Amino acid sequence: MVSEKNQSKHVCVIGAGPSGLVSARELKKEGHTVTVLEQNYEVGGQWLYDPNVEFEDPMSIHSSVYASLRLTSPREIMGFSDFPFIAKKGRDMRRFPGHSELFLYLKDFCQWFGLREMIRFNTRVEYVGMENMKWIVRSKEKKSEKIIEEIFDAVVVATGHYSKPRMPVIKGMNEWRRRQIHSHVYRVPEPFRDEVVMVVGNSLSGQDISTELVEIAKEVHISAKSLQVSEGLSKVISKHQNLHLHVQIDTLFEDGRVLFIDGSLVIADSIIYCTGYSYSFPFLDTKGIVVDDDRVGPLYEHTFPPSLAPSLSFVGIPRKLIGFPFFESQAKWIAQILSGKRSLPSWDEMMNSIQEFYNSRDIAGIPKHNTHDIANFEYCDKYGDFCDFPHLEEWRKQLCLAALKNSEKNLETYRDLWDDDEVLQEALQSSHFTQIDPESIPL
Ligand SMILES: Cc1cc2nc3c(=O)[nH]c(=O)nc-3n(C[C@H](O)[C@H](O)[C@H](O)COP(=O)(O)OP(=O)(O)OC[C@H]3O[C@@H](n4cnc5c(N)ncnc54)[C@H](O)[C@@H]3O)c2cc1C
Numbered sequence: 001m002v003s004e005k006n007q008s009k010h011v012c013v014i015g016a017g018p019s020g021l022v023s024a025r026e027l028k029k030e031g032h033t034v035t036v037l038e039q040n041y042e043v044g045g046q047w048l049y050d051p052n053v054e055f056e057d058p059m060s061i062h063s064s065v066y067a068s069l070r071l072t073s074p075r076e077i078m079g080f081s082d083f084p085f086i087a088k089k090g091r092d093m094r095r096f097p098g099h100s101e102l103f104l105y106l107k108d109f110c111q112w113f114g115l116r117e118m119i120r121f122n123t124r125v126e127y128v129g130m131e132n133m134k135w136i137v138r139s140k141e142k143k144s145e146k147i148i149e150e151i152f153d154a155v156v157v158a159t160g161h162y163s164k165p166r167m168p169v170i171k172g173m174n175e176w177r178r179r180q181i182h183s184h185v186y187r188v189p190e191p192f193r194d195e196v197v198m199v200v201g202n203s204l205s206g207q208d209i210s211t212e213l214v215e216i217a218k219e220v221h222i223s224a225k226s227l228q229v230s231e232g233l234s235k236v237i238s239k240h241q242n243l244h245l246h247v248q249i250d251t252l253f254e255d256g257r258v259l260f261i262d263g264s265l266v267i268a269d270s271i272i273y274c275t276g277y278s279y280s281f282p283f284l285d286t287k288g289i290v291v292d293d294d295r296v297g298p299l300y301e302h303t304f305p306p307s308l309a310p311s312l313s314f315v316g317i318p319r320k321l322i323g324f325p326f327f328e329s330q331a332k333w334i335a336q337i338l339s340g341k342r343s344l345p346s347w348d349e350m351m352n353s354i355q356e357f358y359n360s361r362d363i364a365g366i367p368k369h370n371t372h373d374i375a376n377f378e379y380c381d382k383y384g385d386f387c388d389f390p391h392l393e394e395w396r397k398q399l400c401l402a403a404l405k406n407s408e409k410n411l412e413t414y415r416d417l418w419d420d421d422e423v424l425q426e427a428l429q430s431s432h433f434t435q436i437d438p439e440s441i442p443l
Contacts, residue, residue, distance in 0.1 A: 005340030008032050009153040012137050014125045014283075017045015018106060018324055019316030020158035022080055023331040025113045027156070030335035035150070036115075037139050039124035043110050045160050047103040053185045064162050064184045064205075064277070068212055069099045070415050072204055073322070074403050076427045077396045078102070080328050081389070083109050086438045095424075096403075096415035108441050123148075128155055129285035135311065154311040154338055156331075157281060161317070164280040166294075167273060168200065172252035179270040183209060186272055189216045195269035197221070198258055200249065202229055206274035207411060211236055214243045221258075221266050223249050232411030279317070279372075288312070294369035298354045301383060302372060303330055306350040310337045320375040322392065322400055329380070329389035336387050395427040 008031045013023045016038035027034045040062060042048050050063045071078070074095045079085035085105050087093035092101040110116055122142035129136050135152045165182035173180070183205045189212050197217045199210045202224040214220045219242045227245060229237075237243050246266075251259045256267045279291045288308040289296065300306055302317045315330045316323075336342045344350065361371060374380070381391040402420035410417065418424075427433065 003341055003343070006031055007338070007340045009338045010151075011035070011154045011156060011338065012037060012135065012150070012152040013156045013158055014128070014137075015045065015158040015160060016040070016043040016119050016121075017047070017158065017160050017316075019160070019327040019331070020045070020156075021106060021110055021115055022324070022328045023156050023158055023315050023334065024115050024118050025109075026328070026331035026335040027338070028115075028118065030339050030341075032335065032338060034118045035152075036119040037123045037125050037137070038119055038121050039142075041121050042107075043116075043119065044103045044106050046162055047099055047106055049099055049103065051187055053187060058165070058182070058185050061185065062160070062163050065099045066183075066186050066205075066209070067188050069208070070094075071096045071099070071102060072403070072407065074399055074418075074424075075101075076424065076433075077322050077400050077403075078324050079105075079432070080109065080324050081432070082435065083112060084433045084436060086433070086436070086441070088438055088441070094415070095418070112441065125283045127285060128157075128283050130308070130311075133311075154313070156313050156315055156334060157284070158315045158327075159281065161279045161319075162277045164278045165273065166276045166278045168275050170249050170252055172254075175254045176252040176256075176271070177254050178256050178268070181270070181272055183272055183274040184277070189213050192217050192270055194218050196267065198223065198249075198266070198268040198271040199274055200271060201274035201276070202233060202245075203274065203276070207233055207236075209272060209274060210243065211412060214240045218242065219244065219266075221246055221268065223247070223258075223260065230408045230411065232407060232409050232414070236411055286312070292368070295371040297371070298351060300344070300350040300354060301386070303334065304337075304344060304350070306347045306354070309344055309350070310334070318372050318374045320373040321377075321380055322396060325389075325392065325396075326380055326383070329384045329387060332389055333383075333387040342387065393427075393430060393432060395423050395430060398423045399427060 011027050011032045011034050013020050013036045016036050020036055024034050024036050040048055046063050046065055048063055049065050050061055053061050075085045092098050123139045125139045127138035135155045137152055138149045140147050165184045186209055192213055193216050195217050196219045197213055199206050199222045202222050210220050210222050221244045223246045237245055246260045247262050249258055250261045258266050258268050279294055279296050289305040296317055304313050313334045316327050377392055377397050384391055406414040406418055
């Protein structure tokens, strides 16, 4: 139901990555006053590349992006609904550009919508808790180490979830004396020159990092949950004599031996764990929300914890969907709920809906740690209906699926060779792309 109400709230957004930026934009548009607290010195979140990881505590580094990283999704599908990710002269114009191009897009977005004035940089949120129906937010300013305590009507958490390594448990891991790192702190292949490298995990980062290392390392060994890998990865493995696929690791030994569960053995110099990330909200002091094996819950529609809704909300929790437009619809819904324009169902109804969702995932055999993996365009459209956010354009869905299919088959080339030109032309001629003159966005 839509109401005429328009209450303005004092809202704190934590994080100035894509989710936080679009949240600030939507909240401001809806008439709220917004303060964005960002621990880093610039906007961008994951897309603010951090090359200096060697001497830092891995837990204090936010971005997991490596130097050679190119987007896995084509640029056309990534843009927010009213700000297309246009190829601009003088920049990286590729369909699957390098990471810094997305960083520049986010800076442009920030400038276009005048968001910077709402952001306090170098400010890390250390505590968020509720007192007398208001939110107390305590943050620390980086240089001065000054602690500031502020009171807000509502808090939107947009802190991302690709910064806390999810490490496997392997026998002998603590005895292993050679180098072992998580892909969170992998940046360039050079330190691994002429080494025998063990890459654990074969999802996106595992594949990317292995294909890069194979050119420089003596041998690269990938340990995967199953030997049934994609056609694309199989092709890469058969092309390189120094790239090998293995089953899971059984034991690691102090002298560098790696024993696999099929009894085979290699001696490695380094191990890189490409085993994913965990959700973590160390600043949250509330019993209304917990992280249990990467299930953040209870969360109504991955956004509102029923017992604290609507004053506490989360943007950017879902994975395996077209991120930016989804985060935008979340932000819009939150802004409208906070202003009173729309309302949430009762506590009982929200809890029932969450339980039904968990049951459906259990029946489908989806592990708990994949709770927030959506992989469903229909869900994005249904979600958009909560706040009249437009459904995903047909071309966006098709370009997304075409890229996924192409990457499965042609891992090494999918970012430069494709066969979806017809849909691409349709996308570029659509109102999404013609709504802004690229030349009007200053370089
Ligand atoms: C290696 C890699 C490759 C990826 N490739 C793609 C891709 O090709 N396409 C795609 O769509 N997505 C990709 N992603 C996903 C990517 O995370 C999202 O695109 C997007 O960055 C998520 O935005 P976010 O704002 O939710 O989180 P983030 O980008 O992580 O931003 C969170 C922000 O919150 C800040 N923050 C965190 N904690 C605090 C605190 N306590 N106080 C203050 N500030 C805080 C951080 O500094 C950061 O600026 C990739 C991710 C990784 C790691």
